Amino acid sequence: MAKSAFLKSSLAKKYWMALTGLFLCLFLMGHLAGNLQLLVPNNALNFNKYALFMTTNPAVKILSYLTYISIIFHAIDGIMLTIQNKAARPVGYAKSNPSANSPWASRNMAVLGTIILVFIVTHMVQFWSRMHFDQNMPLQTIAINMQGMPQEFYVTTDGGYLPKMQVDQKMIIIKDRTDFYDAAANVKIKEGYKDLYKITVAFFQDAKYGLIYTLLYVVAMIVMGFHLLHGFSSAFQSLGLNHSKYTPAIKTLGKGFAILVSLLFAVIPVYIHFFLKA
Amino acid sequence: MSTAKNININLKIWRQKGPNAKGSMETYKLDNVSTASSFLEMLDQLNEQLINERKEPIAFDHDCREGICGMCSLYINGRAHGPDTGITTCQLHMRMFKDGDTIYVEPWRSKAFPVIKDLVVDRSAFDRIQQAGGFVSVNTSGNTIDANATPVPKADADKSFEAAACIGCGACVATCKNGSAMLFVGAKVSQYALLPQGKVEAAQRVLNMVRQMDEEGFGNCTNTGACEIECPKGISLENIARMNREYLKASLT
Numbered sequence: 001m002a003k004s005a006f007l008k009s010s011l012a013k014k015y016w017m018a019l020t021g022l023f024l025c026l027f028l029m030g031h032l033a034g035n036l037q038l039l040v041p042n043n044a045l046n047f048n049k050y051a052l053f054m055t056t057n058p059a060v061k062i063l064s065y066l067t068y069i070s071i072i073f074h075a076i077d078g079i080m081l082t083i084q085n086k087a088a089r090p091v092g093y094a095k096s097n098p099s100a101n102s103p104w105a106s107r108n109m110a111v112l113g114t115i116i117l118v119f120i121v122t123h124m125v126q127f128w129s130r131m132h133f134d135q136n137m138p139l140q141t142i143a144i145n146m147q148g149m150p151q152e153f154y155v156t157t158d159g160g161y162l163p164k165m166q167v168d169q170k171m172i173i174i175k176d177r178t179d180f181y182d183a184a185a186n187v188k189i190k191e192g193y194k195d196l197y198k199i200t201v202a203f204f205q206d207a208k209y210g211l212i213y214t215l216l217y218v219v220a221m222i223v224m225g226f227h228l229l230h231g232f233s234s235a236f237q238s239l240g241l242n243h244s245k246y247t248p249a250i251k252t253l254g255k256g257f258a259i260l261v262s263l264l265f266a267v268i269p270v271y272i273h274f275f276l277k278a
Numbered sequence: 279m280s281t282a283k284n285i286n287i288n289l290k291i292w293r294q295k296g297p298n299a300k301g302s303m304e305t306y307k308l309d310n311v312s313t314a315s316s317f318l319e320m321l322d323q324l325n326e327q328l329i330n331e332r333k334e335p336i337a338f339d340h341d342c343r344e345g346i347c348g349m350c351s352l353y354i355n356g357r358a359h360g361p362d363t364g365i366t367t368c369q370l371h372m373r374m375f376k377d378g379d380t381i382y383v384e385p386w387r388s389k390a391f392p393v394i395k396d397l398v399v400d401r402s403a404f405d406r407i408q409q410a411g412g413f414v415s416v417n418t419s420g421n422t423i424d425a426n427a428t429p430v431p432k433a434d435a436d437k438s439f440e441a442a443a444c445i446g447c448g449a450c451v452a453t454c455k456n457g458s459a460m461l462f463v464g465a466k467v468s469q470y471a472l473l474p475q476g477k478v479e480a481a482q483r484v485l486n487m488v489r490q491m492d493e494e495g496f497g498n499c500t501n502t503g504a505c506e507i508e509c510p511k512g513i514s515l516e517n518i519a520r521m522n523r524e525y526l527k528a529s530l531t
Contacts, residue, residue, distance in 0.1 A: 010460075010498045011488055011525045081456075081498050088389050088457035088497030094290065094303050095382035097356030098455060101507035107455055109500060234501040240523030242516050 017077050018235035020070040025232060027067045028261055038268050044197040045155060048140045051196040052157070055131060075117055082110045105230040112227040119220040126203060131196055137177060138199065139192035156180070156190040204272040214273040218266045225262030232257050282314035285377040289324065291336055292384045294393050297400075301393065303382075313373040317360060318343060318350060320372050321383075337396040343368040345510065348445030351452070352397060353384040358449035358508040366447060366510045386452035390459070390494040403494040404446045404462060410490035411483035412466045414475050428474050438472040441465040443511040450505035450513075456497030461505035463491050464517035471524050481528035488525055 034054065037047045054060050098107055105112065130137055140155045141164060153161035162180055166172045173183045180190045204210050204217075232254030236242070241250070286309045294301030308324050315323070318340050325335035341349035350367040354360035360370040375381060383397065391399040416422065430438075442465070450461035467484050470476025476483070499518060506515045 009488055009525075010458075010492050010496075011522060012529075013498055014522065015526065081500065085456035085458070085497040085500070088495060089387050090389055091387055093353055093356065093384055093387055094292075095356040095384070098504065100357055100361075101453060101504040102455070102502035106500065106502040230501070237501050237515065237519050238522060240519045240521075240526060242519030244516075 013077055013081055014238040016073060017081070018238035020074040020077070021231050021235045023066065023070045024074065025228070025235075025257065027063075027070070028265075030063075032261060032264055035265065035268050038197070038200065039271055044195070045140060045142070045193070047197045048193040048195055051131065052193055071117075071120060075113065078110060078113050103230065105226040106234070109227060109230060112223050115220065115223045116227055119223070123220075127196070127200065130199060131194060135177060138195040139174070139178065140195045140197075154180070154190075154192050156192055158190060160190060162190060162192075201272055201276065204269045205276070210273055214269045217269045221262040221266035224265075225258050228258035228261065229255060282312050282373075284310045284312055285372065285375065285379075287311055287320075287375060287378070288380040290380060290382045291397070292393075293336070293396055294385075295395065297392055297394055301396075303384075311372055313371070313375075315372050316343070316368055317352070317354070317370040317372065318368050337394075337398045339398050340368060345369045346445065348447040351386050351399065351447060351449070353382075353386060353452055355382050358386075358453040359447075359510055363507065364510060364512055366445075366449075369510075386448050388448075388451045388457040388496065390457070390496050391448060391451065399448075401446070401448050403496070404448065404459070406494065407459070407463060407487055407490045408446075408466060411479070411485075411487040412470070414470060415479065416475075425475075430473060434472045438469050441469040441472070441513065441517050444469075444509075444513050445511060447510060449508050449510060451496060453504045453508040454497065454499075455502060455504065456500055458499040458505075459491050459494070459496040460499040460518045460521065461509060461513055461515070463487050464515075464519075464521040465513045467521045467524055468517040471520060480524060481531070484521060484524040484528050488521070 034050055037043055037050060040046070054064075141152050142155050142161065143150045143152050144161070145151075152164040154164060154167065156162055162172060167174065167180075171183055172189070173181050174192070175181050175188075178192050178194060179188050180192060181187065182189050204214050206213065233247075233251045236247070236250050241247075286307070289306040289308060290303045291306060292301055293304045306324060306328075308320070308327065311320050311323060318338070321336060321338055328335050339349050339351055341347045343350075345366045345368060348366070350359075352359065352367045354367065354370070359365055359367045361374055362370055385391075385393050385397045386399045386401075388399075390403040391401055394400050444462060444465035446462060448462070451457055451459050454461075467487060470483060471480050501515075501518075503515060506513065
């Protein structure tokens with residue numbers, strides 16, 4: 001009895017919500033640390049190196065699968081909770097005054113969560129899927145002055161450079177999106193970096209939609225901030241961690257986390273759109 | 279009371295003939311209500327008026343009228359037990375309202391608390407949760423021992439007593455946006471879990487009570503904290519956290 005009930009009981013749903021939510025908070029910190037590199041001047045190569053590491057390192061891969069599972073589980077759990085909770089009150093009140101006893105964010109987690117889910121999907125289409133699957137993903141290049149003449153080179157993973165001219169003249173061909181092949185011998189000679197930095201900057205500096213993308217991104221971060229405002233400390237309560245000694249500290253930490261993380265995320269596209277020189 | 283005065287009020291009250299009847303909000307006008315009277319006395323006054331008009335009086339729950347029994351309920355102006363904290367509806371006074379106010383009076387709304395008539399709901403779901411585990415098994419066949427023979431740390435005894443102050447009125451369910459009963463169940467689980475006498479059956483108790491709570495159709499807690507604010511007895515959210523711990527422990531061992 002105990003084991004089967006543990007999977008579907010009202011309390012089990014709380015535990016899963018809390019555990020996946022807290023794991024996603026850790027993910028946010030990791031993701032934010034990566035994104036903040038976009039604020040460093042002339043950092044395109046380092047950012048792209050980091051992006052390559054994040055998409056190929058086996059340990060990161062395991063973490064990323066855990067993240068996908070957590071997002072899906074967190075969302076399904078949330079949908080189930082919402083359906084059951086609506087059913088628990090078939091007839092509503094004619095007059096209700098919920099702001100008298102509970103914070104706004106705590107009552108609107110489902111709506112906030114749905115907006116975040118929509119954001120995650122569009123965000124993954126814009127960046128994640130391009131990084132993983134786009135056949136026309138640009139590769140990192142660098143302009144070097146050769147006897148006063150600027151020339152473009154591909155940066156390769158071994159720290160070397162390949163003249164872009166050779167690729168343009170089909171002496172070197174690009175296969176499998178990142179691999180440079182000697183056209184004559186048909187052997188792989190070097191590998192390039194996918195230029196995630198370039199498509200990120202281009203996205204937020206888009207002449208037509210850049211401002212809208214930036215504003216939508218900021219709105220999504222505000223929504224996430226409110227979701228975290230309740231979610232962070234709520235997770236500890238769900239796991240049974242409530243004590244007069246440490247609960248006030250958790251609540252303060254949760255508020256700080258919510259505000260700081262969303263603010264820092266939001267600053268990046270604003271900086272790219274309004275201040276970064278292309 | 280020298281400060282008492284009389285006010286005229288408008289009331290919007292849920293009327294429903296029976297469990298399966300379709301109900302609706304009805305409007306009433308009541309004059310000369312003393313601000314010194316309690317909310318339930320005001321309803322008595324309204325019922326007298328209705329009886330004089332040969333109309334069906336409004337059914338509402340009440341018993342001790344001193345905040346002890348947990349019988350009175352009512353969702354008043356959008357809040358369980360009305361616009362004040364730490365009180366039951368019988369302890370709510372008409373001085374909380376102004377002349378000319380319109381007051382909404384509705385029954386507890388929960389799938390697990392079906393309306394019997396007007397403002398009266400069936401709260402026997404709470405009884406069944408209690409019966410599922412809200413007890414300690416003691417052999418009483420002539421060899422009972424003094425309760426004080428078992429030492430209890432003062433802090434635990436106090437916390438247990440605070441949890442036991444729950445009168446099972448159902449305000450937590452009524453006010454929760456999810457119709458969750460976790461403050462009630464958390465209090466009942468905690469009051470025993472904190473005492474040595476309750477530890478013996480602690481694991482089975484929490485599993486059975488939570489199972490019964492889920493079967494009754496109460497919603498899931500999302501930690502909005504509304505129950506703690508509206509509870510007339512100030513039952514703390516710590517009790518829900520304790521239930522969460524107890525359930526996790528009981529499920530994994």
